[in-house]
Amino acid sequence: MTATIKVGVIMDPIADIAYKKDSTLGMLWAAADRNWQLFYLEQPDLYLDNGRAYGLMAPLQVYRDASHWYELGERQARPLADLDVILMRKDPPVDQEFLDATHLLGFAEREGVLVVNPTTALRQCNEKLYAQCFPQCLPPSVVSCNEAVLRAFHAEHHDVIYKPLDGMGGTGIFRVGEDGRNLGAVIEQLTQGGKRQIMVQRYLPEISAGDTRILLIDGEPVPYGLARIPSAGEVRGNLAAGGRGVARDLTERDLWLVEQVKGSIKEQGLIFVGLDVIGDYITEINVTSPTCLREIDDQKGTDIAGQLMDAIEKRLTRA
Structure with a gap:
């Protein structure tokens, strides 16, 4: 595309994110590196006016500075169709407010805006239940x-x-x-x-070696997963629950699990997905706001957010 791509991001308050590991911030850096224009919204900023989707959006600048990682311009009401792509990065729970937001974003999709991930998939692919579609992969x-x-x-x-x-x-x-x-x-x-x-x-005792997050972009896996190893006395490897993240190569079993799900992921139009794997099994398929890309990038020198932006640009070019 020759024109500057306009990116809206819907997220939890940017002032409250964890600067060192927030995946959405990494995505925004990657978009800014491409000179894409950024606009910031929170979920309550979405609304409909006579059947058209709008947002109270603020121009956003992001910086690689732990003491000053963003600046917001003046918030203005604009049609969501002014944007090329919207990153729906509001964290779960997938409650009524989240579902309402996906319905409003659906009006923007009808006007040609690319929502990542697509609103229909966000509603249909509950992160626990979607995995149940692949019983051969589950404990x-x-x-x-x-x-x-x-x-x-x-x-x-x-x-x-x-x-x-x-x-x-x-x-x-x-x-x-x-x-x-x-x-x-x-x-x-x-x-x-x-x-x-x-x-x-x-219960899978293999959790002691980590609950591994495998990231997929357009159905294709990043070559490394992040094993989230529980702290002493814990059964949860989640980083938010005190787990320690260690990047590791994907195993043959990991790649087999990816092959089982990638066709459905592509069919759903899901661009960015996180599989949670313990031992030989998938336990969840994350589609709302998958994380862990910053930790893998830091340990392995990858550029996962950049890969995601490339995939988004390809989608926009095909549209």
């Missing part, structure tokens, strides 16, 4: 809100992980061992008394 798993079903899974597998369907960063995850201690309380709390569906999976 034994059940999704239910029924206490008897959830108890039966524990009785069969003895050491299991219970987790909500809409969490992130390891929040709300419980391990229940063979003694079944607090099993009833865990089920009651997570299902809200039998009203909310949750997931239970067999």
Whole structure:
């Protein structure tokens, strides 16, 4: 494309991000390196006016400076169709506000704006449930809100992980061992008394070697994954839960898992995806705001955000 690409980013407050590791900031740096124009929005800034999508957006400058990483210009109401691409980088939970935002962004898509990731996929591909489409890649798993079903899974597998369907960063995850201690309380709390569906999976002891994030751009894997190794006494490798990130080469099994899912990922139009892998199994497929690119770049000298911007530019050129 010859004209400057205009990029909108929808994210959590930029003033509150973790400068050293925030993946969205890395993406914004990569876009700025290409002299693309950046515009900043938060989720409540989206609105419809007579059936057309608008945003209260501020021109954004980003810097590689830990004490001053951004500047915002004056916020103005503009049609989202003024943008070429919108990075939807609002972190989960995928709650009603998030879903409403995807519907509003859908109006911009109809006017030709590229939303990364596409709004239909953001709604359809729940990060826990989407993985269930590939049972050959999963540890034994059940999704239910029924206490008897959830108890039966524990009785069969003895050491299991219970987790909500809409969490992130390891929040709300419980391990229940063979003694079944607090099993009833865990089920009651997570299902809200039998009203909310949750997931239970067999505990994978391979978590001690790390929960690996594998990043895919247009369905193709980055050659390194980030093994997020739990801190002492933890069962969660998530960096937000205190895990330590170590970049490693992908294994043959990792590449096999990628091959199982990449066709569907491409079919859904997903441009940037994160697979969570423990041992031989996928546990989640992250599509909302996958992270860990900065850690891999720092350790391996890659430019994952740059690769993503190249993929976005190719999509815009084909449009």
